[in-house]
Amino acid sequence: MDIDTIAPEELLRWAWRETSGSLAIVTSFQAEGMVLLDMAAEACPGVRVVTVDTGRLPEATFEMMEAVRERYGIRVEVAAPEPGEVEAMVERHGPNLFYRDVSLRMLCCQVRKVRPLERKLEQFRGWATGLRRDQTEAREGLSRVSVAEGRLKLSPLADWTGEEVAEYTRRRGVPRHPLYAEGYRSIGCGPCTRPVETEESERAGRWWWEQGAEKECGIHFSANGKLERKLDVLIGDLLSSVAA
Template sequence: MSAIDLHARASATFAQKLAETQAVLTQAAQDYAPLTPGAAPRITLACSLGAEDMVLVHLVNSLQLNIGIFVLETGQLHPETLTLLERLKASSRAPVDVFTPVNEAVVQFVSREGKDAMYKSIALRKACCQIRKMEPLSRALAGKEAWITGLRREQSGARAEVPLIDRSEPRVKLNPLADWTWGDVWHYIANNQVDYNPLHDQFYPSIGCAPCTRAISLGEDFRAGRWWWEDEAAKECGLHVKSSPLPEKLSS
């Protein structure tokens, strides 16, 4: 059974949520448009190549918005994810920029700590994330005033208060799918023939680096397959960890 067959169930307010998401994206493209002709937009979409982000990519492209897209290619992604990335680069109307880790930093880390360092301690796993994700992210966001993510409140307890628009950090973060359910995501994918990672059909709801992602079983938490050997409270790579409490939910 495919992920579409299993999950595509729109919530009662899906049409309203979709309209809100489209409005947020359209307004963002206007608010952070290039300051001079030919310059890059001041906003970018972080695409992990997961289901949520593929929905956002489809919306940006179908609405013909001037919003760039970036992917962090960590050097540890599944073959299925890399193949999807190639399809995305070939088909996307919006430009897709790929950011990779500094090779020398990866070589030194692996040489010093071993290729399975992420399993040895949380500190080493986070050090790996720093090299493979956080440092490339800083380059991807350089010069941007805002960025877009596929965060949803339903994904985990740590994300339960994700606002639609987060202005609590120097760089504005927009989470246009904050209110969407997993069923909403797959309903949109099914209705719009959105390309997606085939690992979703193999019970991978949340897909990261290959060594740090596994399939989940019926009844397990949505993010149970990420860093499954760690304490639940530590299960973030750092991309969406805040230095201060989340603000009250904001509306556009």
């Protein structure tokens, strides 16, 4: 079996066996994550589904959580930020710190997304996400299967196009996030996502005010160079104030 070429469903079945059922589908209920969830619901009976509730999600994302319960009978597990970390961050930098500086935006993503997910993933031997290689430049080299922190990481849809995702969604009647109907093509937190024009790229509506920064939150790709050092300082300061 070649894990680089087998169908996504087969890859999920393989990972399900490899992890003895300790596999999480991690999704924010965008189209790719929903396709993966739909596949896993059949391929991996009893699979656990995890999302991160950052505290700044649009209301429509909670409608998707309900849709998953209804359609698949799956109770979505919610990873949430540490209240003390959020309190300290908001007190120190303000509630909308992300608009001021890329490093502050990444700090917010660390506190509200990356750290909660890392804590949740400690319960699993593997996880799968709906990333596609053609979404951004940073994702071009994405592996279908990798191992990080001793945990299997899968991107079964890495070589799919947006059209293949749309076609699967239509064919299977997979629930679709309501914000797509309002012109969104990528959906994250409310204050950091906007609809895009047809000629814009798929992730142009994410952190649209930033120039030259990767449109990534840090879950899949770390900041590099100067930005990483700045972020380390910000996180270190924040965590030491929480511990004090």
